[in-house]
Amino acid sequence: MGRPPCCDKANVKKGPWTPEEDAKLLAYTSTHGTGNWTNVPQRAGLKRCGKSCRLRYTNYLRPNLKHENFTQEEEDLIVTLHAMLGSRWSLIANQLPGRTDNDVKNYWNTKLSKKLRQRGIDPITHRPIADVMHSIGTLAIRPPQPPGTPPNGSYLPAPPLPLVHDVAYHAAGILPPPTPQQQAVIARVDADAPASPAADHGQQQLKWSDFLADDAAVAVKSEAQQVLVQYHHEAAVAVKSEAQQVLAQYNHESAVAANGGGVLAAAGSSSGAGGGGDDGAAAFIDAILDCDKETGVDQLIAELLADPAYYSGSSSSSSEMGWGC
DNA sequence: AAGGCGGTCAACCGCCGGGAT
DNA sequence: CATCCCGGCGGTTGACCGCCT
16 A cells, blocks of 8 residues: 555644744754655654645745845746746746745736736736737637537637747747747746656656757647647636626627627527626636537647647638537 | 725645655 | 555635725
């Protein structure tokens, strides 16, 4: 069987740490170093879970941590890295000496994402919110199809590419080479980037810059496609949460007029929300998510995104997607 | 002065990949 | 090979604080 449990979960203290506990943990780590967190609480005389000790140390007690406010340079770097990497907070934090992933994550959630929104930038896609809403409008005018209806040629082009996870798009051979500014950031990320899965098997270790240089790397392509599929899902969920606020300003009437009732009306009626307005917007996103599940579009997206021709508008894949539910 | 409200951030939760048994 | 835990990670929660009415 496996190992014994790390701690007696029913007998551990939770909640804020006291100065005494901090002192005990600090004293222990300063003499014994870190590692083997399972044994740390017992040896340090703490009634805490090892996991809690590790978190407290890495996020608060660790030497060389910065506790002052984020600088403008750090802020800019976070935004740039988030646009490239998404919410990989540990990778982003590695580029900010003295900052933890928790710091960066909190700062993003409480300050930066709001700042971007105030500037009209969607913090998920790093594109103008107007573009995002246009994409929703584009999706909305896909005419609803009854189940089993064969695809036809009436669908509109796919929405614009998002900037987020551009590295992945480079890897898939979809985007042109990065700008010098992007290259500078990528070079910094390389220094601390985790080894690729291939490295664990004695193969050459890949770095993020390799993603840009070698679009023929099958393993990397596969990883990139997974990221892209995840992006689509995350973006849809995020958009749903904001849809009621943002869509209130959106010209709903013109969208409805353009599609003659379209998906918005269909989604609204199918959910019993009464159609139109904010309820209709939320129901619309729900309908998309349901549609993904029912049709297996998640998997199709991966194939679709692997086809660069799709983005130049010449692929046959988009017409084979069968969007209607 | 008191209550409501929103912002901040430390801490917890739950998941996942890898490793130990 | 199966099972289970560890360490790491991102998402979420809730206590605390300051501001506003």
